[in-house]
Each structure stands twice: as structure tokens, then as C-alpha cells.
Amino acid sequence: MSSHILVVEDEAKLAQFIELELKYEGYEVSVANDGLSGLSQAREGHPDLILLDWMLPGISGIEICQRLRTTGNHTPVILLTAKDEVSDRVQGLDAGADDYLVKPFSIEELLARIRASLRRTQEQDSDVLQFDDLRLNRSSREVWRGSRSIELTAKEFELLEYLLAHPRQVLTRDQILERVWGYDFMGDSNIIEVYVRYLRLKLEAEGEPRIIQTVRGVGYVLRD
Missing domain, CATH: 1.10.10.10 (Winged helix-like DNA-binding domain superfamily/Winged helix DNA-binding domain)
Known part of the structure; x- marks a missing residue:
């Protein structure tokens, strides 16, 4: 069964590009273009991994991540953001993100990060x-x-x-x-x-x- 990835990204062209690339790689993909719908899909759609933009209309990616973690949702999250300061990375990881990718990024690196994150999750799944x-x-x-x-x-x-x-x-x-x-x-x-x-x-x-x-x-x- 292919993994289900939720893409939460308000830049329509980027979201579409990521969606097409992920589908080409065989993933099942859902897309949300704002924070509230992203949070709702993360909770109700049970994705295997979330690609989460930091800056979103409604509520931020950081707040989405925090809300998921405080309610016991441990779905892997990769933050996508133009913020590249060390303090930003620390804030993102402290909020509960599993990984962090700075825009602009190559699709090859994104796919590698996704594979690594899903692999870690599958290794843990045998125990959880x-x-x-x-x-x-x-x-x-x-x-x-x-x-x-x-x-x-x-x-x-x-x-x-x-x-x-x-x-x-x-x-x-x-x-x-x-x-x-x-x-x-x-x-x-x-x-x-x-x-x-x-x-x-x-x-x-x-x-x-x-x-x-x-x-x-x-x-x-x-x-x-």
C-alpha cells in the first residue's frame, strides 16, 4: 500500500508541483492551502506524513504542529520554509517537527527526506x-x-x-x-x-x- 502524504502549502503552483511529483513517485497525496483545513485534514485524513509550510493563512505551520503534538498525534512532519536561521530551525524542531527543509529546495532532496522519515516511522511501527x-x-x-x-x-x-x-x-x-x-x-x-x-x-x-x-x-x- 502506498503511503499517504498531506501537503499543506498556500503557494498554489508549488503545491501543485509537489503533488504531481509525489504522485509520480507512487504516493497518495492530499493538499490543503490554508492552516485550518490543513489541521483538519491532518487530524481526520490520517496521513502517513505531512509536508507543512511554516507561513500559512489562518494558523501557522508551527501552530499546527504544536496542536497535533499536544493532542497525541505523532504523524511525521517535515517543515517547508524560507526561514533559514538556526533559531528558526530550533523553533520548528521544538514545536514537534521531525525535519526541516529550506526553500528553495530540490525535489530530489525532498523525496530523500520523505523516504528517510517514512523509513524511521516504519521501523518504529513494529513497537507502536x-x-x-x-x-x-x-x-x-x-x-x-x-x-x-x-x-x-x-x-x-x-x-x-x-x-x-x-x-x-x-x-x-x-x-x-x-x-x-x-x-x-x-x-x-x-x-x-x-x-x-x-x-x-x-x-x-x-x-x-x-x-x-x-x-x-x-x-x-x-x-x-
Whole structure:
């Protein structure tokens, strides 16, 4: 599957040029020409990478980056800007950008930066599972809802990990019992309901929307 790149750039000709080059390279591309629509597409379109102009109508690229990071969105961001002072680069990186490219730039360098950023993300993806604003790190056994850290027991973690590994897929009670508790589990069959309730209490502790849904007579599914 090709990676989805969001281009947020108010210079129409430059945005079109980047879009055509990226499509030629096989990427799926979305374009936004102002800050507010860029922020909306970044949140709702689930791109794999964002090319983000610093100076935008509405809200700046720096503010977009800050808003994404404070809500737990860790999509890789490459800032595109004419600002080339060291202090500008520091400000951009401190705002949460992953990389920085000064205009005018060569398309070859931009493509190389994109490949490198996507490669780093793919290497991290084996350890990190994410759905909406919920993230789980398998290696560190940490869980976040947005910027909020959530403490889970070992079994709660295993159940959430299984759900996150199969987003939007309805998992039967038998599948969950076998995967999380073991095929030879002989305890109370209501154990799944108990642990789902525990997870919901922790995941929704600050009024967050429910994402573990019950499918009556079948099991559970992770979805909006």
C-alpha cells in the first residue's frame, strides 16, 4: 500500500508541483492551502506524513504542529520554509517537527527526506500500535490517550494490545479468550466483560469518547 502524504502549502503552483511529483513517485497525496483545513485534514485524513509550510493563512505551520503534538498525534512532519536561521530551525524542531527543509529546495532532496522519515516511522511501527488518539508501545509497555499516560495491569495491557492489533475488526469472545487468556482457560467466562469494563474506565477517565464497542452476541471491536 502506498503511503499517504498531506501537503499543506498556500503557494498554489508549488503545491501543485509537489503533488504531481509525489504522485509520480507512487504516493497518495492530499493538499490543503490554508492552516485550518490543513489541521483538519491532518487530524481526520490520517496521513502517513505531512509536508507543512511554516507561513500559512489562518494558523501557522508551527501552530499546527504544536496542536497535533499536544493532542497525541505523532504523524511525521517535515517543515517547508524560507526561514533559514538556526533559531528558526530550533523553533520548528521544538514545536514537534521531525525535519526541516529550506526553500528553495530540490525535489530530489525532498523525496530523500520523505523516504528517510517514512523509513524511521516504519521501523518504529513494529513497537507502536495506534488508533485515533490511543497509542500503545509494546517494548516500553506504555499507553497514552492523547497526551495522558494510562497505567494498565498486565492483563489489561494484553487485551488492549490485541484489540489495537485488529482495529475495526470484530473479535469474538472465543478469539479473545484464546489469545489473551489461553485456549485452556477454565475460569469465569465473564472475565472478558470485567476487563473491558476496567479498560473503558481508564480510557474514558477524562471524558474521552468510547472506542471499545460491544457487538451484542458476538464480542468486541475497536472503532469510533
